[in-house]
Amino acid sequence: MVFIIDSHLDLAWNALNWNRDLTLSIAEIRRSEAGMTDPRRGHNTVSLPEMHKGEVIVCLATILSRSSGQGVPLLDFRSRELAWAMSQGQLAFYRLMESTRRMRMIKDRRTLTAHVEEWIDAGRDRRAGAPLGFILAMEGADPILSPRDVAQWWAAGLRVLEPVHYGVTAYAHGTGSAGGLTPQGRDLLMAMAECGMVLDVTHLADEAFSQALTAFRGRVLASHHNCRALVPGQRQLTDEQIRALIGRRAVIGAACDAWMLHPDYVPSQTPRSLIGLDAVVDHIDHVCQLAGNARHAAIGSDLDGGFGTEQSPRDLDTIADLQKIPALLSKRGYSASDVEGVMWRNWFEFFYDALPE
Secondary structure, eight states, X not given: OOOEEEEEEOHHHXXXXXXXXXXXXXXXXXXXXXXXXXXXXXXXXXXXXXXXXXXXXXXXXXXXXXXXXXXXXXXXXXXXXXXXXXXXXXXXXXXXXXXXXXXXXXXXXXXXXXXXXXXXXXXXXXXXXXXXXXXXXXXXXXXXXXXXXXXXXXXXXXXXXXXXXXXXXSSBBBBTOOOOBOHHHHHHHHHHHHHTOXXXXXXXXXXXXXXXXXXXXXXXXXXXXXXXXXXXXXXXBOHHHHHHHHHTTOOEEEOOOGGGTSTTOOTTTSOGGGOOHHHHHHHHHHHHHHHTSSSSEEEOOOTTSSOOGGGSOTTOSSGGGXXXXXXXXXXXXXXXXXXXXXXXIHHHXXXXXXXXX
């Protein structure tokens, strides 16, 4: 078993918006949601005990609170001010997890190093009581009411920011739309660079992606993105975009959402049996082939990002099953060092360089 750093988990959104107690086991959460009519409920894959079981020692834990005008229940709010209010609740959730030593916020290089060393030095039995590390990220910048507020969010611990999620916002065009950055979006990127915040290009529309890479000179990553060459669609990265990210020393996290793994996926119609974790490895391998090495590919599972096992690979029941990926990589000819890089070390080295001292 190897360590895992997962670059995208919507933990606070699951806890507050779906009313899930993430301190419980997977089985307990599923029992608590049994009988709910929403087909996504009762099939969760992530909880804090399960992250321990799978040795997910660090994750990018998101704030996800949207005001896109799309009206998605439990996700979209009628104003950005309401989205801000929900974001404060999600931030409070992470602070509570910190105060009870279930989680540890990682804001800087020193804390990252100390956290990983603690897990390495502790035996597996002792690690069961260690806090899970998280780097605070935001998926869609709607709760940031003005670029002037970026410094306040930095002080609160935010280190990674996606300017947009779905649709069109005050800052940029995102998934499902066509267009670039707005003037406020350019100001947002400038404020991020001044703080040292990392830009996450996930969900940027193609034009916005290109403009963001040109305008932003700080560190960039793609937290949960797959490859358009394998699964067509705007949500995926083109080979040209992947090469641009490689040129910026970025790391790209492969996502586990079934519709990002199988061409022409249709929810509730495409059999789950058609999609396995080997499809995730296909996307990891594609990034590695374009890079000519394994230093830019990693895990960004997006598990429980609005879906459960019904929209996950057939051989993934919980987040702990990400531990099946190393064997799949080894069968493709990846060395032990490369496997360790994909599973955790690539993200560790990225953030060791990108986080402040």
